Amino acid sequence: MIDARGLVCPMPVAMVQKEVKANAPKEVEVMVDDQCAVENITRYATNAGYAVSVDKEGTDYRLTLKK
């Protein structure tokens, strides 16, 4: 699970990109606490071929990326 809470753009997307490029995982979870990060990661992951679901958990967001 990638914990990108507390990080401003582009760090959350950069972390996801690093994981995707290194391991090409079929599924990865990302925690963020910023709506902007949700949008940016969703856009990046969708372009990389992942289906993205978002669950709000309090003030945080859990994104699940699945191929």
Added chain:
Amino acid sequence: MKKVNWIVVIAGALVGLAAVLLTALGNPANMGFCIACFLRDIAGACSLHGAAKVQYVRPEIIGLVLGSFIMALIKGEFRAKGGSSPATRFVLGAFVMIGALAFLGCPLRMVIRLGGGDLNALVALIGFTIGIFIGVQFMKRGFSLRRNYTLGVTEGTILPALMLGLLILVVAVPSLFKFSEAGPGSKFAPFFAALGIALVVGALAQRSRLCMVGGIRDGIMFGDFKLLYGFVAIFAVVLVGNIITGHFNLGFSGQPVAHSDHVWNLLGMLLVGWGSVLLGGCPLRQLILAGEGNSDSTVTVFGMITGAAFAHNFGLAGVAASADAAGGVPTAGRIAVVIGIVFVLAISLLNMPKKADA
């Protein structure tokens, strides 16, 4: 996804339109918006510097912060957070301002000047892009100013509250402030018209995540051109607006509030690009984030205001060309830009992840 892209294009187009309108209403030419110049003017109005030609309480800055604040509240995106290396951000903000004032414009004004045909802004764009490219290399390798943390609501509302306070004071007790009688500070759109336009722009910029640095940065890092569309939309609308109003003037010379000191236009904006990547956004984006409750961005804005005051108290800022003189960046300003580049290099290197012990 397409909806998000169109929001950025529409926001960019409206920002461009607002810039053309504000100049038509009285702001200096090719300066419908300039975050650097306007923060500098506010610093002067508050007597933080003594440069008589650049002192005015720019309502555009007030409107951008409050517009973002209101939109963030409406959308439920206001979050008070901070604690991510604030002192470093303060100094980065100051150097970004010094770089911008060497060029005589923030990244947004750079795009507006490009739309006016000012080729000095093209030189600046090259420097800006190089600076962003360098910053991205550090980001890719793990550069981080560490995470922020949720803070109390009052921390997140500091800048909106200060802007509201400034608005009330300038309207109620204008004698507290300095107002230029000549020079760029004496040219302004009607106060409440500028405020209203900036409120709308601030709200749009918050909603669309508009950022001049982000457009190029995300293109280089991720092949994501979403924000760049906004950048291009601003340019396109300003260009068309200038052509229609007869203010398009292609070339290096005869440009309003500009100079052709090419090396220092390039290096000044290289500093802005690099510093802004480390900060997570351009000066406009810092105002918008501060309006959303990010107190790290608030501290960055304080740093920018301080940098503006230093720039004029110590003769660091670029001097616009005139009929009598070529203008350019004074020696002290060149030294300051070089020190700034050394500083961002040091911050970049010293905030990389540590290698694991063997």
